[in-house]
Amino acid sequence: VTTDQEPVIILVASMSGTAEMVADELEGALRATGQASKIVRMERASLAMFAKRTNYIICSSTYGRGDVPDNGQAFYQLLVQERPDLSHVRYGVVALGDMTYTATFCGGGAKFDQVLAELGAQRLVPRMQHDAKSGIFPEVQALQWLQGWLKQFRLIAAHS
Numbered sequence: 001v002t003t004d005q006e007p008v009i010i011l012v013a014s015m016s017g018t019a020e021m022v023a024d025e026l027e028g029a030l031r032a033t034g035q036a037s038k039i040v041r042m043e044r045a046s047l048a049m050f051a052k053r054t055n056y057i058i059c060s061s062t063y064g065r066g067d068v069p070d071n072g073q074a075f076y077q078l079l080v081q082e083r084p085d086l087s088h089v090r091y092g093v094v095a096l097g098d099m100t101y102t103a104t105f106c107g108g109g110a111k112f113d114q115v116l117a118e119l120g121a122q123r124l125v126p127r128m129q130h131d132a133k134s135g136i137f138p139e140v141q142a143l144q145w146l147q148g149w150l151k152q153f154r155l156i157a158a159h160s
C-alpha cells in the first residue's frame with residue numbers, strides 16, 4: 001500500500017449500529033486487499049469532501065417511511081438541495097432494511113442511490129439490499145457484494 005493511495009470513503013448512516021458494523025467489515029476487507037479506506041459517519045460528511053475524493057461506498061439503513069437514518073438526513077438534504085456536480089464520483093450502495101416494510105424496503109439506501117445517480121455519479125454495481133428477516137448476516141452479504149464492486153473498481157482504475 002502506498003501512502004498517497006486515495007482511500008475509498010465509506011459513508012455510514014445508521015440508527016442502531018448494523019450499518020456501522022457492516023461498514024467496519026467492508027473497511028477491514030478493503031484493507032486486507034491493500035486498498036486504503038476510511039469510514040466517515042454521515043453527520044461528519046460534507047460536500048467539500050467530493051472535491052478531494054472520488055470513490056465512495058454508501059452504507060445506509062432505513063427508518064420512518066423509507067427514510068435515511070437521522071445521522072444521514074442533513075447530508076442527504078445537502079445533496080438534494082445543493083445539487084453538486086458529481087460526475088467525477090464513483091460509488092456503490094449497501095442498503096439495509098426489512099421486508100416487513102414492503103412499500104419502503106431499503107428506502108434509505110435507495111434515496112442515496114437515486115440522488116447520486118441524478119447528480120452524475122457513476123454507480124459501479126447495482127445496489128445491495130439486505131433484508132433483516134432473511135436470516136443472512138448483513139456483513140456476509142456485504143462482503144460478497146464488495147467482491148463485485150472491487151472488480152469494477154479495479155477495471156476502471158486500470159483504464160484511467
Ligand SMILES: Cc1cc2nc3c(=O)[nH]c(=O)nc-3n(C[C@H](O)[C@H](O)[C@H](O)COP(=O)(O)O)c2cc1C
Pocket residue numbers: 013014015016017018019020060061062063064065066067069096097098099101104105106107132
Ligand atoms: C422503527 C423502525 C423503522 C424501520 N423502517 C424501515 C423501513 O421503512 N424500510 C425498511 O426496509 N426497513 C426499515 N427498518 C429496518 C431497519 O432498516 C433494519 O433493521 C436495519 O438493519 C437497521 O440498521 P441500523 O442498525 O444500521 O440502523 C426499520 C426499523 C425500525 C426499528
